[in-house]
Amino acid sequence: MTTHPAAALQLIHTRIAAACRRSGRDPAEVRLVVVSKTRTPTEIQAVADCGATLFAENRVQEARDKRPMLAHPGLEWHLIGPLQRNKVKIAVDIFHMIHTVDSLELATDLSERAERIRPLPVLMQINVGREPQKSGVSPEMALPLARAMATLPGIALRGVMTIPPWTEQPEAARPWFQALVRTRNEIAAAGIPGIDMRELSMGMSNDYEVAVEEGATLVRIGSAVFDP
Numbered sequence: 108m109t110t111h112p113a114a115a116l117q118l119i120h121t122r123i124a125a126a127c128r129r130s131g132r133d134p135a136e137v138r139l140v141v142v143s144k145t146r147t148p149t150e151i152q153a154v155a156d157c158g159a160t161l162f163a164e165n166r167v168q169e170a171r172d173k174r175p176m177l178a179h180p181g182l183e184w185h186l187i188g189p190l191q192r193n194k195v196k197i198a199v200d201i202f203h204m205i206h207t208v209d210s211l212e213l214a215t216d217l218s219e220r221a222e223r224i225r226p227l228p229v230l231m232q233i234n235v236g237r238e239p240q241k242s243g244v245s246p247e248m249a250l251p252l253a254r255a256m257a258t259l260p261g262i263a264l265r266g267v268m269t270i271p272p273w274t275e276q277p278e279a280a281r282p283w284f285q286a287l288v289r290t291r292n293e294i295a296a297a298g299i300p301g302i303d304m305r306e307l308s309m310g311m312s313n314d315y316e317v318a319v320e321e322g323a324t325l326v327r328i329g330s331a332v333f334d335p
């Protein structure tokens with residue numbers, strides 16, 4: 108790591124603010140989710156020392172092992188990778204939000220486990236590019252799944268997340284982000300009681316500025332923080 112994490116974070120926040128200005132948004136609507144998968148507790152600690160408070164991991168086991176090694180008690184942790192049903196118990200115990208709910212079975216398991224603790228905020232993962240190798244529900248399945256999830260007492264549906272098809276050109280991701288916004292709007296317009304579709308988890312290191320222009324509220328950024 109050559110750049111100090113403070114400088115990397117500063118640059119990201121500056122770019123988020125500029126993207127907000129271009130699109131007439133309030134920067135307070137956008138949260139930086141620092142993706143700390145594969146990074147050591149020491150590296151994560153250095154970023155937390157610079158003021159980052161929201162971190163995400165893509166593997167339950169890795170998050171569980173690393174979390175106790177960090178001195179910052181007030182950090183918020185999100186899960187952004189696939190969740191196996193046999194890891195639901197640990198996931199509910201350690202994460203503040205799950206971005207990757209893509210089946211009623213998983214949603215039901217999460218609800219049953221979380222019900223005794225607190226309603227767990229979750230996002231529905233949408234496979235906007237309909238890529239067979241990717242997790243997420245197809246856009247047309249999103250509304251029926253949202254209706255079913257809304258009946259589960261232990262989870263609180265708060266929005267949608269996507270990992271669009273990979274492209275080198277950030278601009279090429281824009282139509283996929285717009286597709287996620289359409290899916291979100293369709294669910295929101297259905298007026299389902301008990302859900303709140305404010306969160307749009309989209310944008311990574313190479314395309315987060317485009318994602319913010321399109322309405323992202325949670326940008327998931329790893330390499331631009333840890334190896335800028």
Ligand SMILES: *Cc1c(COP(=O)(O)O)cnc(C)c1O
Pocket residue numbers: 142144165187188270311312313327328329330331
């Ligand atoms: C790794 C990962 C990211 C961060 O990717 P970078 O390109 O390093 O910013 C974001 N979202 C998910 C789901 C990831 O697995």
